[in-house]
Amino acid sequence: MAVKPIVIESFLELAASHPVLDVRSPSEFNHAHIPGAYSLPLFTDEERKVVGTAYKQQCREQAIKIGLDFFGPKMRPMVDEVEKLLQAHHFQQANINPINNSNDVPQTVLVHCWRGGMRSGGVAWLLDLYGFRVYTLIGGYKSFRHHILEQFELEVDLKILGGYTGTGKTEILQKLERLGEPIIDLEALAMHKGSAFGHLGQPEQPSQEMFENLLGMKLLQWHNTNETAGKAIWAEDESLRIGNLLIPQPFYKQMRSSPCYFLDVPFEERLDFIVKDYGKADRDKLIGAVLRIQKRLGGLETKTAINSLIENDIRSSFAILLKYYDKWYLKGLDSREPGTPVIALKGSAVDHVRNAQLLLNQLKQN
Structure with missing residues (x-):
């Protein structure tokens, strides 16, 4: 399998039946998020600040290395957390609709960050490697916000x-x-x-x-x-x-x-x-x-x-x-x-x- 980037309309359609994982920092999520999304931060607020400072003051490569130092110890706990989330989600969906809830189908997750960049890319790579079916949002949360603001004009x-x-x-x-x-x-x-x-x-x-x-x-x-x-x-x-x-x-x-x-x-x-x-x-x-x-x-x-x-x-x-x-x-x-x-x-x-x-x-x- 491979990670599949999709546009906001398709992303929200899938979100009706699959978990949405918001990998932005806790403060970003707490300020506002896609309703129903689950917070799975790649970095803490402080870690995000450190990576961002390195990106601006040093270079992209150094920021990535620092990010990998933070990401490495979190990989297994993150996979464990997503497994538990999917088990709970599968149980809930089975109660709502017992039909077409086969365990043989790869479990699907939707992942996004702020602009659809490295944070969602890193988490999506990990979850795809483990065996989940992973979709990412093109443009990230920013594209969701643009889509939401459009609704008020209709x-x-x-x-x-x-x-x-x-x-x-x-x-x-x-x-x-x-x-x-x-x-x-x-x-x-x-x-x-x-x-x-x-x-x-x-x-x-x-x-x-x-x-x-x-x-x-x-x-x-x-x-x-x-x-x-x-x-x-x-x-x-x-x-x-x-x-x-x-x-x-x-x-x-x-x-x-x-x-x-x-x-x-x-x-x-x-x-x-x-x-x-x-x-x-x-x-x-x-x-x-x-x-x-x-x-x-x-x-x-x-x-x-x-x-x-x-x-x-x-x-x-x-x-x-x-x-x-x-x-x-x-x-x-x-x-x-x-x-x-x-x-x-x-x-x-x-x-x-x-x-x-x-x-x-x-x-x-x-």
Whole structure:
């Protein structure tokens, strides 16, 4: 066998059923990577720095020799690690699809580094020598990033789910997905619920680059999957910023010019929902979240909302905040691209099952 370099489209197609080995340094991987990839660094961060310095200050040959000194002791452990990974992967795939999972077929791995150069070449040579079927990515991770950024420029058929805070839009999206509708949950990808309180109970947000990778892969899946043919993607109406992250401008522009299905649920019903959702959060963190919006909320309202939290009157505090968010959401709704349809729907309660069906029924009528 021989290592086979392939283009990004073929690489991602194979990645759906075979492990992707990212041989860049740990810091490169942790910053952003191909979703689902496995970190198998050829060099540590410090080793990469040493090799890079030798390449710039001495010569290519000296850098390669230093790299080989680092690589040599890692060869067997690296092969052992890939074997374990493939065993786990084979077991997982056999459970998903017991057919065509023969052990007689050489096990396949996909390898990439930053630009498809010496790092991926060295690891691919080792794994090929051992007997694995190895594919490398032409252009490396850099070509993947270019491919991802291209996705935001492509036209997408979007349906935007709108509604004031506390409507239960995330739960509605999840229900639509269970009913077979394509969705993109931007807040799940961003690991943030979108408001000043959106970080509460959430893990640390990914980097901007990783967020774009996750979103781009969702768009790729929509473009390339036959099951989504003729179906629009549902996405929640969002501001440009979700926590510390920005929705890519070309995609956001499409969101703002796509039909918006605005679900209007009574204020008290929504207030009940957010009290239940956020009411058990740490009081100091809630107060900190209120202080982050105090300039727009106003001095008196900020003071009243915080005093209510201190006195454990969560409902009164959240009522102030909900009115604030309703005002800002309505302003954003009015600033959508001229001529963009906004279809208003009346929901009697925060009920994701009924409201998801309400949306689908309206879609059929349209």
